[in-house]
Amino acid sequence: MTTDTWVEGGSDGGFGVENLPYGIFSRPGELPRAGAAIGGHVLDLAAMSAAGLVEDRRYFASGSLNAFMVAGRAAWEANRTRLVELLTDEAYRDRVEPHLIPVTDVELLRPFEVADYVDFYSSEHHARNTGRIFRPRDEPLPSNWKRLPVAYHGRSGTVYPSGTPIIRPCGQRRTPGEPEPTFGPSLRLDFEAEVGFVAGVPSVAGRGVPTGAFRDHVFGVVLLNDWSARDLQAWESRPLGPFLGKSFATSISSWVVPLAALEPARVSPPVQDPAPLPYLRCDEPWGLDLHLEVLINGRVASRPPFASMYWTPPQQLAHATVNGAPLRTGDLFGSGTVSGPDPDQRGCMLELSWDGREPLKLDDGTERSFLEDGDTVTIRAQAPGASGSRISLGEVTGTVHPPH
Incomplete structure (x- = not known):
């Protein structure tokens, strides 16, 4: 997997494209939704889905990762591959960049509903x-x-x-x-x-x-x-x-x-x-x-x-x-x-x-x-x-x- 990304700070600090961890975040007056960490930013996956940039099966618009987690390994791998493509190919930059939010501007919440x-x-x-x-x-x-x-x-x-x-x-x-x-x-x-x-x-x-x-x-x-x-x-x-x-x-x-x-x-x-x-x-x-x-x-x-x-x-x-x-x-x-x-x-x-x-x-x-x-x-x-x-x-x- 390539480590080069057009996202500022995304190639160092531990949150690069080799990582792309998932979480749930919100901003004042907005509903919680799913995001991925890249550099010092949160990539708004719900907005990316609405824009047709990632597959939309209502995985990311809820306040929990559970809907995406239950989708299974094939869905996890496909989304990961797609995110790497979007964040490393300059051709996508103009469409993806508006959905990057500084992590300092969001509140990070519990990422999933715990069953047992x-x-x-x-x-x-x-x-x-x-x-x-x-x-x-x-x-x-x-x-x-x-x-x-x-x-x-x-x-x-x-x-x-x-x-x-x-x-x-x-x-x-x-x-x-x-x-x-x-x-x-x-x-x-x-x-x-x-x-x-x-x-x-x-x-x-x-x-x-x-x-x-x-x-x-x-x-x-x-x-x-x-x-x-x-x-x-x-x-x-x-x-x-x-x-x-x-x-x-x-x-x-x-x-x-x-x-x-x-x-x-x-x-x-x-x-x-x-x-x-x-x-x-x-x-x-x-x-x-x-x-x-x-x-x-x-x-x-x-x-x-x-x-x-x-x-x-x-x-x-x-x-x-x-x-x-x-x-x-x-x-x-x-x-x-x-x-x-x-x-x-x-x-x-x-x-x-x-x-x-x-x-x-x-x-x-x-x-x-x-x-x-x-x-x-x-x-x-x-x-x-x-x-x-x-x-x-x-x-x-x-x-x-x-x-x-």
């Missing part, structure tokens, strides 16, 4: 660290961890777009050493740096989605922050899994990067030993060389590498559906916290501060054990593109506010 939300636990480094923190005398990995991608079901109704304020949740928590629980705001609020995969094409109930069908169902990728109240989570997760400690908020980035844009980022994942059961085996390498960066109040706190994730996205999808649960358009699969082998590659405060015992020191001299009111957490990421370029996955950000 599942969050995995697929970084071996994260799983081992949490095991060492909570079970220092035992084997850090549970016995099933290398046999299947562990996950929990989250709450789709609290998946928010980047920039949404995060209200500190309240609930029951029991302080170590105290015999009874108390009620109040979480005292151990955390972020989790993750990558989310968005399903477009549904599947049939009663039939699992094989790993080889991943491209046929998954539309694209977002950045995801799985906000976590560690004290609420620790008390309620006996014996079941996360509930109120997770369900209060999950943030996603505004741009959905097409799966096709990440083809150059595919790498071999870590060796899986023991070999997974047949339904989890994948004939293609689906590790992804994504470089995440976490900032707290603008200061770099961590740089987690996604390429180290043990379980791959196709394996997660296969496991989530192997019992016959059907995919729906807008299903969101969180990768789980992305953590690497080094201390500065850990993807959450639980690990970075070792459960608060070793406060994280930022380069402005401040320290954090967990998040404080007023803290702003930003997760951003880049990936290799074709021809040696870099593409951006944008960013997801949220600022912690005190409880009402």
